[in-house]
Amino acid sequence: MRIVFMGTPEFAVPSLEALLRSDDHVVGVVSQPDRPKGRGQQLVAPPVKLVAERAGIPVLQPLKIRTPEFLQALSSWQPDLIAVAAYGRILHTPILSLPSKGCVNVHGSLLPKYRGAAPIQWAVINGETETGITTMLMDEGMDTGPMLLQERLEIMPDDTAGTLAPRLAELGGRLLVETIAYLKAGTLTPKRQDDTQATLAPLLKKEDGLINWTMSAESLANRVRGLSPWPGAYTFFGEERWNVWRVVPSKSAGTDKPGTIVAVDKQSILVATGEGLLDLQEIQTANSKRMSVSQFLTGHKVTAGMRLGYRDV
RNA sequence: CGCGGGGUGGAGCAGCCUGGUAGCUCGUUGGGCUCAUAACCCAAAGGUCAGAGGUUCAAAUCCUCUCCCCGCAA
Numbered sequence: 001m002r003i004v005f006m007g008t009p010e011f012a013v014p015s016l017e018a019l020l021r022s023d024d025h026v027v028g029v030v031s032q033p034d035r036p037k038g039r040g041q042q043l044v045a046p047p048v049k050l051v052a053e054r055a056g057i058p059v060l061q062p063l064k065i066r067t068p069e070f071l072q073a074l075s076s077w078q079p080d081l082i083a084v085a086a087y088g089r090i091l092h093t094p095i096l097s098l099p100s101k102g103c104v105n106v107h108g109s110l111l112p113k114y115r116g117a118a119p120i121q122w123a124v125i126n127g128e129t130e131t132g133i134t135t136m137l138m139d140e141g142m143d144t145g146p147m148l149l150q151e152r153l154e155i156m157p158d159d160t161a162g163t164l165a166p167r168l169a170e171l172g173g174r175l176l177v178e179t180i181a182y183l184k185a186g187t188l189t190p191k192r193q194d195d196t197q198a199t200l201a202p203l204l205k206k207e208d209g210l211i212n213w214t215m216s217a218e219s220l221a222n223r224v225r226g227l228s229p230w231p232g233a234y235t236f237f238g239e240e241r242w243n244v245w246r247v248v249p250s251k252s253a254g255t256d257k258p259g260t261i262v263a264v265d266k267q268s269i270l271v272a273t274g275e276g277l278l279d280l281q282e283i284q285t286a287n288s289k290r291m292s293v294s295q296f297l298t299g300h301k302v303t304a305g306m307r308l309g310y311r312d313v
Numbered sequence: 314c315g316c317g318g319g320g321u322g323g324a325g326c327a328g329c330c331u332g333g334u335a336g337c338u339c340g341u342u343g344g345g346c347u348c349a350u351a352a353c354c355c356a357a358a359g360g361u362c363a364g365a366g367g368u369u370c371a372a373a374u375c376c377u378c379u380c381c382c383c384g385c386a387a
Contacts, residue, residue, distance in 0.1 A: 036315090039383090041314095041315055041387080206385095206386090241384080241385090266339090285383095286317090286383075287383050287384060288382090288383065296325070297325080297338085298324070298325045298326075298340090299324085299325035299327085299338065299339090301338095
């Protein structure tokens, strides 16, 4: 079968690689354009593009996909099926209807839960203990199409979005190949999503990382995990910004105002939240690397009573 | 040339503006105290101040260039 693969970030790479190992023929890859990234604002190619080029597969990186030119290019590859994993754009009908076997999407959640751009992060943020991969036939909605295969994956207590994503990505690759095999065999019955059970996992923004200390310690801990490594949870210590990478919630009740540092010892900084205390374990200040709080404290003065979360203390 | 910060014994930092004896909190090692200790007390080791060039009687400190790291922004 002739397959066109559409995907962009690291998450999509195992899917493409799984297809490359399969019996089917990946005839072309579509990825987002190279974007300026990093400090020097250098153009950086998306991971999927790099893998495709190494495999000697033609790559398209259209700025806009709703153009006759792109549709023309796509149809010239004569795909029987388009496989999509975290491409980053919504596909419209002219594309969706192009391949005879349709467009199959690999989504990082147990649909209909967590439809949208950041399913992995939101599952962790909400403290889920399991998530998974769903393959589906795409329609014009945001992850609303009929489901094909689904497999569950446990979220470990110390998982972050960053540690969970590679496992899901691998599972996604495996499930994609299985899905295509079943589709070819014609033994798969697409299953409608129960829209009443649907939840959304919208794209995260940098501002979503700002810690709201009035939340419970438990919720904040999940948030820190879900936002790691991007966009990262952060707060303010006076004018100084702290990225917060690892925390441990404790149930101890406190009467201090949320954001107040209630205790500092050699290895930890205990902060009052809306409910319970949060023990900061790994932080990062501007200009320096992540470090354990014990390391941080050897060179910085932090004492109980100081406040976090406000620029003007 | 997107903006900005940084590189100082093993770790984290101060000192730099206003050149002139290498400092702080830890760690390490040895000793002491203690029923005991990750606690406390005493002592010691450990640094060509990222690298190169320049200014100067004198450079961690001022100037130029190079390398590496980080935050913002994307």
